[in-house]
Amino acid sequence: MSTPFLHVEHITMQFGGVVAVNDLSMDIYPGEIVALIGPNGAGKTTAFNCITGVYEPTNGRVDFMGEPIVCNHPRGKMKKLYAGEEAERYLSLPTVSYTPDKITKRGIARTFQNIRLFKSMTVFENVLTAMHVRRTSNVFSATFRANRKEETAQREKALELLKIVGLDDVKDELATALPYGKQRRLEIARALATSPKLLLLDEPAAGMNPQETLELTTFIRSIRDQFGLTIFLIEHHMNLVMDISDRIYVIDFGKQIAAGVPAEIQNDPRVIDAYLGVDEDA
Amino acid sequence: MEKKKGLSLQTILTIAGIALIYLLAFLLDRIPGVPIMLTTVLRKGAIYSLVAVSMNLLNGFTGLFSLGQAGFMLVGAYTFAAINISSGIRSTVYQYYDPLLKFSLTETLQNALGSTAGTVLGVFVSLLLAGLLAAVLAYLIGLPVLKLKSDYLAIATLGFAEIIRALVQLEAFAPVTNGSQLLRGFPYFTDTFMPFVIVGICIAVVVLLINSTYGRAFKAIRDDEIAAEAMGINLAHHKRMAFIISSFFAGISGALLAMYQTTVQANTFKSAMTYEILLIVVIGGIGSISGSCIGSFLFIACSEWWLRFLDNETYIGAFKVPLLRTGFRMVVFSVVIMIVVLFFRKGIMGTREISLAGLADRLRKESVKGGKEA
Structure with missing residues (x-):
């Protein structure tokens, strides 16, 4: 090999x-x-x-x-x-x-043995947050919405990821409100969001x-x-x-x-x- | 398509609500006979809103328990004052010292651009400078302090705020800070509209930041540091960023407070001030911007206005109402706060935000629920 x-x-x-x-x-x-x-x-x-x-x-x-x-x-x-x-x-x-x-x-992305989702965020936001690592915007362009294209692209990709793991129907629910198995899937989706x-x-x-x-x-x-x-x-x-x-x-x-x-x-x-x-x- | 239409309606509602507030503030300045207490509460409340929001950005959204707000306000206030003292009374202000800064930014700009434009630009630039200096200081303090966690961070920031307060009163800095004497003779508010506009812009920026990808990163750090780091969020970088931005706005609100008070003295920026702000944040709801705003107006209204009568000895006929005497206001105030903290743990708003859009949304959901049940 x-x-x-x-x-x-x-x-x-x-x-x-x-x-x-x-x-x-x-x-x-x-x-x-x-x-x-x-x-x-x-x-x-x-x-x-x-x-x-x-x-x-x-x-x-x-x-x-x-x-x-x-x-x-x-x-x-x-x-x-x-x-x-x-x-x-x-x-x-x-x-x-x-x-x-x-x-x-x-x-290298990872999931955790004892699930560590972002508690206060929705399913969708959890995935979206993980895309922060691939940003090209800085704090000013992000604050003043000069990164609209990137933001839209991120949102689309997050939605796509949720579809792939089968969580798009619960995307607006709090991450911690999901049943255990779905939380595991969300962790995988979140890890995948870091590309x-x-x-x-x-x-x-x-x-x-x-x-x-x-x-x-x-x-x-x-x-x-x-x-x-x-x-x-x-x-x-x-x-x-x-x-x-x-x-x-x-x-x-x-x-x-x-x-x-x-x-x-x-x-x-x-x-x-x-x-x-x-x-x-x- | 339909959803987009609904969203825009909600946005219009929000904008209309904000516009209404500003219209009222604008009219307030033009109506004669407005009680002075009302304008006091509105102006001071607006300024406290900004500093409460800046503290909420740190404590509520990033999860950094920092208590240095008064220190950064002080830096902002002194910066604003020192570069704007009018030449006419400079020598009387710096009674015992030889002033180091021999210019007034606003006056210079007034001479160059005319009275109104010069004042507006001068105040704007000075506020920006006040914020920037506070931000630079925050960067320096953040280097050692942000490695600490929770209570230790709170103690360290509180300590630094006190050190700043002691330093500006030092003889060595007196040519700028006037030692422990007060600074005066700089531009101040003559209306309520102006502070509302400045505070509104600043809070809008914070709201935009919180709803951006960086805001999400801050919240991720608050929720779970280990997970946030594993998702590629640089903890040191983002914590520092939140600390600096928060201090920037604390600096601006300090300068605004100086404008409101017309004088600056180090002793007003004691740690008690930080506790007041913390109280506002807690009462309003940790993690809620609108909560901080509501909390600060309520707090200022209670402490300055609504509970005033408790301090005056009152007679009903020949009967002297018991307990009412100077200082009793603070007793009642403390009890009110205790009740709030005991029974409204999450504050008025919790982590929610007030918005006409949200209100409309909730009503719609309720009606949908009602429809389903029927």
């Missing part, structure tokens, strides 16, 4: 003495749907937060489309506390630490029934094709994961324990151990 779209290299995230993500490396190629799975507390969301700039990892580097978006090595008091490996590799490299908004601007190239979905099927999960599978595929996206998702619903993913990474206690296509993962003894526990008597 060609060069990886997202290249994660030896990411370690340590909170004091607690190692949440330990030496995680992965590659995601354009157009793929890749899943990150693992038992509760394995460090999946922390890995997401490292990639999107919410956390600054203690060590390691992330490249997006060939350019570093995160690069760090243990500094300050973390020098003493650091428990991982490969620290020397990044010592000589310049530290790169973008805030989440800059990373979003480069084309991403890579979409990170943090447990998109959480709290959904089997029927809804099935619909979500088709939905994720369809947006991948429609928007030419690469999708990286965290999920617990194994049916969904096995059905949708091109490749799967499995982590436990922050460390990668397996990687491969769904069929390999399903039969991997380490994965089964991690999920079901090791039989002591055997």
Whole structure:
């Protein structure tokens, strides 16, 4: 395959003495749907937060489309506390630490595990607000309505996005008034509104029934094709994961324990151990 | 198509409502025998509306709990005053100091352009300068302060406002600020229409800003900082922007207050003033522009006019009405405020806006509901 779209290299995230993500490396190629799975507390969301700039990892580097978006090595008091490996590799490299908004601007959008919609806004406004990142207007031209064209274009696009996710009939309702499943869809629509190239979905099927999960599978595929996206998702619903993913990474206690296509993962003894526990008597 | 027609009707209604207010303000200046208290309340209320709206932009729409408003008003007031003191009385104003600024912007422009045009332009430019200086100061203060959150931000901004007040009274700045003596001899209001126009323009700009893409970004930050940042909204940049814009308008309202009071003295811009403004914002509804306006007129009317009688000892026949004496007004006022805060948590307006259009919309919805039920 060609060069990886997202290249994660030896990411370690340590909170004091607690190692949440330990030496995680992965590659995601354009157009793929890749899943990150693992038992509760394995460090999946922390890995997401490292990639999107919410956390600054203690060590390691992330490249997006060939350019570093995160690069760090243990500094300050973390020098003493650091428990991982490969620290020397990044010592000589310049530290790169973008805030989440800059990373979003480069084309990585995400949703949240515990839904984080803009509470006071309507469904439509939620999507519209996410387009702020692609604005060309400055505060003066926006205030004095010199950006009418852009504004109209944004509104049209927001409406189109809502149609795609099937929320156009509730566009004027408060986002928080929607049922849970629709809120998840709205989060995806909002992420899509930032015109991403890579979409990170943090447990998109959480709290959904089997029927809804099935619909979500088709939905994720369809947006991948429609928007030419690469999708990286965290999920617990194994049916969904096995059905949708091109490749799967499995982590436990922050460390990668397996990687491969769904069929390999399903039969991997380490994965089964991690999920079901090791039989002591055997 | 039909919807578009309805929208334009609503816009016309809103414009008509605003025009009516301005017509009344215009006529008020020309009717003899208008109670002086009414004009006082209207003028001061308008000025407080602007500063309340500017505070609401920060506290209500961006979610930054800042208490520096009085400080920025002070900067605006002093800027306006210092560059406009008329040459005739400059030496009497700066009694103990040698004035540094030896010009009056308005006078210079009056000489160049004639009396009316010169005054209007002079006042306009001075107001703009007052706002700009406050904005520059806000930028500088914002550098360290905006990294703080919630209560800490409030304490820091409050502190900076007090520092500003102390600084202008410093001997070193006295050639400009006249130390702790007051500044006077600059243009002031002679009518009610003028402050209404200036305040109206400023509030209109704020409303336009809030309804623009930047306004949505501000609201996003208020609702959820983490989500806003993940959606590509640069927190530091947008917070700074809101802080500067808010201070700009606070500076202008400070200058307007100077025009209203005809004098400027640092001691009027105490932190108590910020609390008054905060109170207006809370009473009006955090996150509602029209709420802030209504709140400020109500507040000023109560504190300056309607509750005045409580301060006077009153006799009904030979019976002396109990409790009424100097200071009792403030007691009643405090009780009223407590009642408002306890029973109207979200203020008068909550986060809604008053508009004839909205009113019409609501009526229509009600009728639709009624129709369905029938």
